[in-house]
Amino acid sequence: MTLNHDMGFETLCMHFGENREAHFGAAAPPIFQNSTFTYPDSATFHVRQGPDATRFDYTRSGNPTTRILEKKIARLEQAEDCRAFASGMGAITSAVLSCIKTGDHVITIETVYGPTRRLFSDFLPRFGIETTYVRGTSIEDFESAIQSNTRLIFVESPSSLFFELQDLKAVAQLARERGIATICDNSNATPVFQNPIAMGIDLVAHTATKYIGGHSDVVAGLVVGSRERIGAIGRMESELLGATCDPFASWLMLRGLRTLPVRMERHRRSGLEVARFMASDPRIARVFYPGLDVHPQHGLAKRQMRGQAGLFSFELRENTQEATFRVVDSLQIFCIGVSWGGYESLAVPLQARDPATGAPTWIIRLSIGLENVEDLKADLYQALNALT
Numbered sequence: 001m002t003l004n005h006d007m008g009f010e011t012l013c014m015h016f017g018e019n020r021e022a023h024f025g026a027a028a029p030p031i032f033q034n035s036t037f038t039y040p041d042s043a044t045f046h047v048r049q050g051p052d053a054t055r056f057d058y059t060r061s062g063n064p065t066t067r068i069l070e071k072k073i074a075r076l077e078q079a080e081d082c083r084a085f086a087s088g089m090g091a092i093t094s095a096v097l098s099c100i101k102t103g104d105h106v107i108t109i110e111t112v113y114g115p116t117r118r119l120f121s122d123f124l125p126r127f128g129i130e131t132t133y134v135r136g137t138s139i140e141d142f143e144s145a146i147q148s149n150t151r152l153i154f155v156e157s158p159s160s161l162f163f164e165l166q167d168l169k170a171v172a173q174l175a176r177e178r179g180i181a182t183i184c185d186n187s188n189a190t191p192v193f194q195n196p197i198a199m200g201i202d203l204v205a206h207t208a209t210k211y212i213g214g215h216s217d218v219v220a221g222l223v224v225g226s227r228e229r230i231g232a233i234g235r236m237e238s239e240l241l242g243a244t245c246d247p248f249a250s251w252l253m254l255r256g257l258r259t260l261p262v263r264m265e266r267h268r269r270s271g272l273e274v275a276r277f278m279a280s281d282p283r284i285a286r287v288f289y290p291g292l293d294v295h296p297q298h299g300l301a302k303r304q305m306r307g308q309a310g311l312f313s314f315e316l317r318e319n320t321q322e323a324t325f326r327v328v329d330s331l332q333i334f335c336i337g338v339s340w341g342g343y344e345s346l347a348v349p350l351q352a353r354d355p356a357t358g359a360p361t362w363i364i365r366l367s368i369g370l371e372n373v374e375d376l377k378a379d380l381y382q383a384l385n386a387l388t
């Protein structure tokens, strides 16, 4: 069967890039759990090529199971190519390093994912790379931070903890006019809800540990972009820093992708329902969720995204550590834990800087899982009752 390229997203998730006839018709591809690939003779060995060749050479530079995943993700993100990594941070550091060198300047957002922020604030200064942090809710924030040596704008939309958006088309245009590269962490939206490459962003990074894996059983990452950029990452950051994806992790991501569209639709529906329920409760001060009509960036969310995932945070009116811990500790279905995007609902109590005022505030971040939504609402309601 030849697969044409105009199939719907769900069909692509399941069938694109698979070559079942090469694997005895197996519905799920084999895990090529091998480090090296052998050759029939010296002449063949001497013409060995990269991961697009019919042959593979060594799993750090390419693996057939991982290659199915990479082809599929590139297609889903409307990009030319993809490299898979051992973690989201492996993907992010490789993408970032592919765009900068000593003496360069980077712009990113204040609310970027914590370890990504530490890459910019604690690690890259060792190599003479400085970063400016902007709120990023207006394009002027980026424009006014540009210096003559700015080489990269790194965005994450919606961002971590407060779920603020950046106008991706505007950021991409601003950067492109000045020869600045752009990277977007698209882990929250997933390719189901947002395609930054189609809006002009150069590279998209994902942690596949979250929604793409979807079952809290794999740590992995992905970078997508043009053939040229991904080829360069393949030869340099991926091959040399070696944060390569394990074939079993690739296989688990392929499994996750088969249900990604149906899972995301449920996360979206339940997330919106729980966020509305929380926003109507008088004990809650603010709900940080771009899917709500009252969210200041709801218009932008509707313009550049096809929906919102099931991830948001809220702030209690009683804004203390004690009250925040009491609510979280009273939850019975939600588990307490970092990460998100799995089948299970998670809650974490955090103190973070309000991006609007810079003042520290206590928030509870929820990852709305795939449980019955009435159970989740009832659990949150009874936990809030612990306040009185």
Ligand SMILES: *Cc1c(COP(=O)(O)O)cnc(C)c1O
Residues within 6 Å of the ligand: 087, 088, 089, 090, 113, 156, 160, 185, 187, 188, 206, 207, 208, 209, 210, 219, 220, 221, 339
């Ligand atoms: C978890 C996370 C990452 C890092 O992914 P790992 O797979 O844990 O390395 C990157 N970006 C965002 C937004 C995340 O939430």
